[in-house]
Amino acid sequence: MRFRQHRTDGMVHLDIADLTAVKEWVEFGPGHERLTSRAYRERVEPCVRALVAENPVLQRIRDASPVTEAEIATLAAFLRERDPYVTEDLLRKVYDHRKAHFAQFMRHILGVEPLVPWSEHVTGAFDAFIAEHSDLTTLQIRFLQTLRTFILQTGGVSRQDLIQAPFTQIHPSGVRGVFRPGEVEEILAFTGRLVA
Numbered sequence: 001m002r003f004r005q006h007r008t009d010g011m012v013h014l015d016i017a018d019l020t021a022v023k024e025w026v027e028f029g030p031g032h033e034r035l036t037s038r039a040y041r042e043r044v045e046p047c048v049r050a051l052v053a054e055n056p057v058l059q060r061i062r063d064a065s066p067v068t069e070a071e072i073a074t075l076a077a078f079l080r081e082r083d084p085y086v087t088e089d090l091l092r093k094v095y096d097h098r099k100a101h102f103a104q105f106m107r108h109i110l111g112v113e114p115l116v117p118w119s120e121h122v123t124g125a126f127d128a129f130i131a132e133h134s135d136l137t138t139l140q141i142r143f144l145q146t147l148r149t150f151i152l153q154t155g156g157v158s159r160q161d162l163i164q165a166p167f168t169q170i171h172p173s174g175v176r177g178v179f180r181p182g183e184v185e186e187i188l189a190f191t192g193r194l195v196a
Helices: 036-053 056-062 069-081 088-094 101-107 120-134 138-154 181-195
Strands: 025-028 033-036
Touching: 025 088, 033 036, 036 088, 036 101, 056 069, 056 101, 069 101, 069 138, 088 138, 120 138, 120 181, 138 181
Parallel strands: none
Antiparallel strands: 025 033
């Protein structure tokens, strides 16, 4: 016990947000009403399902029939003008999907085509990419995990982003110091398909 070191720094304080307590709020309509994302979803879904009986575009979406872009735009304008004032941007926020379009959200609400949340979609794609490339080093996997987090936060990535922070914290040259040129092109093609 004579070699035991005495700690004088006391307790460590971590400033970490409690993610279970954080609620996302959305603001909508001309009165700038506020609801949690979940409450807004619970308000939108019955409203859209109730409109199926009187709206031929929603009926065709429900039946998985082809719908034109003009019809989708008309439906979007119709829903934007009535309570709960549905817009594509609001749907992207409450359903956690940055790249889905209005028609995809309507198919999801009507139960035709389930929509995977953006975080699950990106994480699954990166897990599959890493599994396909079993020869990756620990540093390369760490770089890809950082890239996954970057895409989740920003919604996309460019070639220029890969040679700046946070990627330069893994290697001073960014992606060029971790992957060969052919591998860099493969990663860019993969991320391009992912965020398209």
